[in-house]
Structure formats: C-alpha cells, structure tokens
Amino acid sequence: MKTSVNVCGIEFKNPLIAASGTFGFGREYQDFYDVNIWGGFCTKGLTYEKRLGNPTPRIAETPMGSLNSVGLQNPGFEDFVKYELPYLKTLDTVVIVNIAGNMVEDYCRLAEAVSDCDIDMVELNISCPNVKEGGMAFGTRPESIKNVVGSVRKYCKKPLIVKLSPNVEDITQNAKAAEDYGADAISLINTVSGMAVDIYTRQPILANTIGGLSGPAIKPIALKMVWQVYNTVKIPIIGMGGISSAQDILEFMLCGARAVQVGTYNFMDPYAPVTLLDGLTKLMADCKIQDVNTIVGDLKAR
Amino acid sequence: MKDYNLTIISNNQIARDVFKTEFSCQEQLPSFIGGQFLHLQVPCKILRRPLGILEMTANYCSIVYAVVGEGTRILSKMKKGDCLKAMLPLGNGFVLPKTYKKVALLGGGLGVVPLLPVINTYPEIEFCSYMGFKSRDDVILYDEFNKLSKKICFTTEDGSFGSCGFSIDALKDDLETNNFDAVLVCGSIPMLKEVKKANFKIPVYVSMEERMGCGVGACLVCTCQVKKGNNIENLRVCIDGPVFKLDEVAL
Known part of the structure; x- marks a missing residue:
C-alpha cells in the first residue's frame, strides 16, 4: 500500500502535515509520539521581528469548532535560527516554515532569510485573520495576491506554498493569481473569520473580538473551496479545514488535495497523526485503494 | 505525559x-x-x-x-x-525549595483546589491554609484542609461560615507572628491584584488560569505576560506555568 505523496518535487512519507499554529516549532508533542511520523509539518507563523500577539482570552469553543485569535505570537527570525532551527534540522520529516509580515517588504526579507536555512518549503501566510496589518489584508483580493506573491517569488529560493483565506469573494481568482505570479503550491483554507459572545458579560469572548474559526465546523466550506481551486489551477493543492478522521483525509484528496494539513484535531487527540494514519491504512484497505495518489481529484461530478 | x-x-x-x-x-x-x-x-x-x-x-x-x-x-x-x-x-506545579519549613496557602473560591495537593506533595513542610469564599454555600474542602494543615482559617464575605471577610486579610494578621518562607496563592484576578498590592516581602507563587487549546505549549493560546528584567515575555500558562512568581506576572 502506498501512502507517500509528492508535492513540488518534495517527497512526503504520507499526506499528513501538521498545520501552522497548532504544532509550535515541532517540539511539544514529542512526549506523546515520534513527531517524524508526520509527512511534514508547518511551523507557527514566523515574522522577521518578534511578536507578542493579542491579549487573552485567545480561544473559545463554538459548535463543532474552535475560534482563536493568537495574533501571530512568535520569537522572530533571529531567535528562530538560534533556538528552533538546530532542532528542526534533526527531524526526519518535511519542514515547512510559515511566514507572515506587515508589509510586502517584510515578507520578502523573511522569505530570503528562511531560504538560506536548512528547511524544505515556505508557506506564505497571507490569510491570517487575527492581525490588524498585513495578514488577511494581503490575501483577499487577486491584485494584492499578485503583488505579494510576485514580490516574494523573487526572494524565495524554496518551493513556495501560498496559503489562501476563505474569507473572500471568489477563491478561484485568488488561487489563479497565486499560480500566475509564482506559487508552486496552494494550501487552503485558513480559518473562517468569526465571533463568539458571552451573554452574561455581554462581551465578545475573545479579547480581540473576532477570531478565526477552525475544526469540523468549517470542513464543508474547505471541501468546496479545494474542489473549486482544483478545477482552476494546475499546481498542487494542500487541503485543510476540520480534518479529524481518515475519511476526512480521503474526502479532501478526492476533491483534489495532494496532501492535507491537520490542525485543530491535534487538540482533540494528542496522538492525532498516529490515529489518523492507522485509520487511513485501514480505510484504504477497506476501499481497495492501493495508492493514495490515485484518488487525488477523482471526484465523480454529478 | x-x-x-x-x-x-x-x-x-x-x-x-x-x-x-x-x-x-x-x-x-x-x-x-x-x-x-x-x-x-x-x-x-x-x-x-x-x-x-x-x-x-x-x-x-x-x-x-x-x-x-x-x-x-x-x-x-x-x-x-x-x-x-x-x-x-x-504543567509545572508548585515546585518548592527543600529549605522551606513553613508555607502559607492562600485560596479564593475554586482557587483552593490546586493548593490542597501541595500539602501532600511536601510532607516535611508545615502549611497554614487561608481559604476564602463568598458564602457558606460555596465552601469546599473544609475537612480536607482541616485534616492536613497546621493552622486553618476559612473566611466568607458574608460571615455565614468561618470568619467574616477575605482570606487575604486573615493571612495579613498572621504574617508578623509566623515565619512563613513563602505564600502560595490561587484565586480570582482581583484577589491576585490585592495580594500583589499587599507586598508580603516573601516569595509569592501563583497558579494562573487561562483558556487553553492544546495544553502542551504548541498553540500559544493561554498566554500570561511575565516580566523578565525590563522585558515582557508572553509565557504559556500550560507548560511554562501554571505556577509563576506573582511579582513577575503582569496582571
């Protein structure tokens, strides 16, 4: 049975990638399992300068979902190189660094800097809903996507994944813009912008008022967008949004995802990749799938 | 883990x-x-x-x-x-130096819960427990603290159980006559602010509470602002805490 996949010439031993922001810089789950079991993992969103992020509360539970507003807290590039990179080099899994910034220049500077590091891929975060400047502002319109992707492309020497926001008018136009201006792959969806309210305090639950919704609640939105983008672009797609079972993985792959990212499910099950991979091989056997690659985009249109 | x-x-x-x-x-x-x-x-x-x-x-x-x-x-x-x-x-519990002989536990409401097992963790230390509640209907773990503490003082804001008032005031009354090595506190933010203001002049360790995601330090949701020298660091309550030095925590 074959579960390995290839995205932009990079070999993943399986299609599971830990999603940015749910897996730190890869150390935290070591006590629970060998983190090299992942096909790959995306680091927490990195900015050139250190960021403290938003005030707390930063998380709220919503029906079948989790709403968060961390605001890109991260140690900044220098401390990343000093404290995180040496550890990342020891890993036997695909390491993807998720990068963010306030201005196009920030993205370019960081893309160039991480390109010189011993990492495998770069994921361009132009879809964070939780920061006032940059983030999602770059990722909602095709014009701004062209600008930031085109600029970063000149500085990024690693395969470039562009992570798209679902909070947009037409996801296909944004995906096309990313492809046309140099993206090697597209990952989607980032969180759906949302809000939670406490009726007793009459306040928003999150200190930042709004946040990003993740978890099973957003899976149908994500599936739809992965399918739409698959029918629009030729570059590989990494799908995500509420994946919490082996069946979910196959659903995303049928809609066109070459690999998938797992985020919120890590909080539900601290052995997430172990559980999902075990389920995946069993489900593939049940469905008589010899090679997981054969189902990518194999959704029969109605 | x-x-x-x-x-x-x-x-x-x-x-x-x-x-x-x-x-x-x-x-x-x-x-x-x-x-x-x-x-x-x-x-x-x-x-x-x-x-x-x-x-x-x-x-x-x-x-x-x-x-x-x-x-x-x-x-x-x-x-x-x-x-x-x-x-x-x-998380990191209340890790206390071996030199401590006498420690005050200061709890408010549900904050009394993580303090009780500290007594069993350090059988060689003498503990005095100051626990406060709103009213008698809210009082919990009285028998347990009573059994394990050298001295116990339960307070309620309306005086319906134990002494009338706040647990912090009961502790203040005892501070001069007892040679406490430290105070361990857990309670509401207003209570923690009062404790900070009181400036006990001995180490005060606090157990913080925050909404969490992963619980193991990966998601950065449960941040607590902590002063390290002149810098403010955002530490994780789940794995860097939940116990911090109160004077370092920005409330």
Whole structure:
C-alpha cells in the first residue's frame, strides 16, 4: 500500500502535515509520539521581528469548532535560527516554515532569510485573520495576491506554498493569481473569520473580538473551496479545514488535495497523526485503494 | 505525559455549582506535584478542559470544578461508568525549595483546589491554609484542609461560615507572628491584584488560569505576560506555568 505523496518535487512519507499554529516549532508533542511520523509539518507563523500577539482570552469553543485569535505570537527570525532551527534540522520529516509580515517588504526579507536555512518549503501566510496589518489584508483580493506573491517569488529560493483565506469573494481568482505570479503550491483554507459572545458579560469572548474559526465546523466550506481551486489551477493543492478522521483525509484528496494539513484535531487527540494514519491504512484497505495518489481529484461530478 | 482512559467512579455536587468527580484508571497513573492539571476530554466538545488535579494515586484521581459553561455542565451530568480521556499530569506545579519549613496557602473560591495537593506533595513542610469564599454555600474542602494543615482559617464575605471577610486579610494578621518562607496563592484576578498590592516581602507563587487549546505549549493560546528584567515575555500558562512568581506576572 502506498501512502507517500509528492508535492513540488518534495517527497512526503504520507499526506499528513501538521498545520501552522497548532504544532509550535515541532517540539511539544514529542512526549506523546515520534513527531517524524508526520509527512511534514508547518511551523507557527514566523515574522522577521518578534511578536507578542493579542491579549487573552485567545480561544473559545463554538459548535463543532474552535475560534482563536493568537495574533501571530512568535520569537522572530533571529531567535528562530538560534533556538528552533538546530532542532528542526534533526527531524526526519518535511519542514515547512510559515511566514507572515506587515508589509510586502517584510515578507520578502523573511522569505530570503528562511531560504538560506536548512528547511524544505515556505508557506506564505497571507490569510491570517487575527492581525490588524498585513495578514488577511494581503490575501483577499487577486491584485494584492499578485503583488505579494510576485514580490516574494523573487526572494524565495524554496518551493513556495501560498496559503489562501476563505474569507473572500471568489477563491478561484485568488488561487489563479497565486499560480500566475509564482506559487508552486496552494494550501487552503485558513480559518473562517468569526465571533463568539458571552451573554452574561455581554462581551465578545475573545479579547480581540473576532477570531478565526477552525475544526469540523468549517470542513464543508474547505471541501468546496479545494474542489473549486482544483478545477482552476494546475499546481498542487494542500487541503485543510476540520480534518479529524481518515475519511476526512480521503474526502479532501478526492476533491483534489495532494496532501492535507491537520490542525485543530491535534487538540482533540494528542496522538492525532498516529490515529489518523492507522485509520487511513485501514480505510484504504477497506476501499481497495492501493495508492493514495490515485484518488487525488477523482471526484465523480454529478 | 500521556493520554489516559479514565472511568468515572462518582460525580457529586459538593457546593453551589461545584462538583467533584472521581476517576479510576486501569493503567498506573504517574506521580504529580500539587498545582499540576489534567486536560479532560468532554463528550461532543472540540476542545478539552484544563482542570486542576485534586488527588492522584496509582489507579485513582479526582477533580473539583465549577459549572461555568457548557463543557463543565456536560461533565457535571456524566454518570458512574462513563469513560473520558485525560492528558496528565500537565504543567509545572508548585515546585518548592527543600529549605522551606513553613508555607502559607492562600485560596479564593475554586482557587483552593490546586493548593490542597501541595500539602501532600511536601510532607516535611508545615502549611497554614487561608481559604476564602463568598458564602457558606460555596465552601469546599473544609475537612480536607482541616485534616492536613497546621493552622486553618476559612473566611466568607458574608460571615455565614468561618470568619467574616477575605482570606487575604486573615493571612495579613498572621504574617508578623509566623515565619512563613513563602505564600502560595490561587484565586480570582482581583484577589491576585490585592495580594500583589499587599507586598508580603516573601516569595509569592501563583497558579494562573487561562483558556487553553492544546495544553502542551504548541498553540500559544493561554498566554500570561511575565516580566523578565525590563522585558515582557508572553509565557504559556500550560507548560511554562501554571505556577509563576506573582511579582513577575503582569496582571
């Protein structure tokens, strides 16, 4: 049975990638399992300068979902190189660094800097809903996507994944813009912008008022967008949004995802990749799938 | 650190909106330090709930929690025999130097819970317990603190149980006559602010509470602002805490 996949010439031993922001810089789950079991993992969103992020509360539970507003807290590039990179080099899994910034220049500077590091891929975060400047502002319109992707492309020497926001008018136009201006792959969806309210305090639950919704609640939105983008672009797609079972993985792959990212499910099950991979091989056997690659985009249109 | 399968042995209301749940576990549970917590799965919920561990032995553990939302309401209605998963023990508990001989425990409301197991963690230290509640209907763990503490003072704001007033004032009265090496505190933010203002001149360790995601330091949701020299650092309550030095915490 074959579960390995290839995205932009990079070999993943399986299609599971830990999603940015749910897996730190890869150390935290070591006590629970060998983190090299992942096909790959995306680091927490990195900015050139250190960021403290938003005030707390930063998380709220919503029906079948989790709403968060961390605001890109991260140690900044220098401390990343000093404290995180040496550890990342020891890993036997695909390491993807998720990068963010306030201005196009920030993205370019960081893309160039991480390109010189011993990492495998770069994921361009132009879809964070939780920061006032940059983030999602770059990722909602095709014009701004062209600008930031085109600029970063000149500085990024690693395969470039562009992570798209679902909070947009037409996801296909944004995906096309990313492809046309140099993206090697597209990952989607980032969180759906949302809000939670406490009726007793009459306040928003999150200190930042709004946040990003993740978890099973957003899976149908994500599936739809992965399918739409698959029918629009030729570059590989990494799908995500509420994946919490082996069946979910196959659903995303049928809609066109070459690999998938797992985020919120890590909080539900601290052995997430172990559980999902075990389920995946069993489900593939049940469905008589010899090679997981054969189902990518194999959704029969109605 | 592992995810254990726990089975409910009992689940009873012990005060107004407060429940105690006891679990058995077929696997051998690890040892723990007072102040550490578990991250409990709740049926039909996406996120786990971080709750202080009250007691834990080889095949037994217990928690005490208030019903504050939907997750804890579901938990309070679970029955004997129901199974739940829990990651444990998480975080840094109250790690105390061997030189300590006498320590004051200062609790407010549900904040008294993580302080009780500290007494069993350090049998060689003498503990005096100052625990405050709103009213007699809210009082919990009186017998347990009474059994284990050298001195005990329970207060209620309306005087309906123990002394009338706040636990911090009871502690202040005793500070001069007792040679406490440190104060361990857990309670509401207004209470912590009062403690900070009181400036006890001995080390004060606080157990912080925050909404959590992963519980192991990966998601950066449960931030606590801590002063390190002239810098403010955002530390993680789940793994850098939940116990911090109170004078370093920005409240």
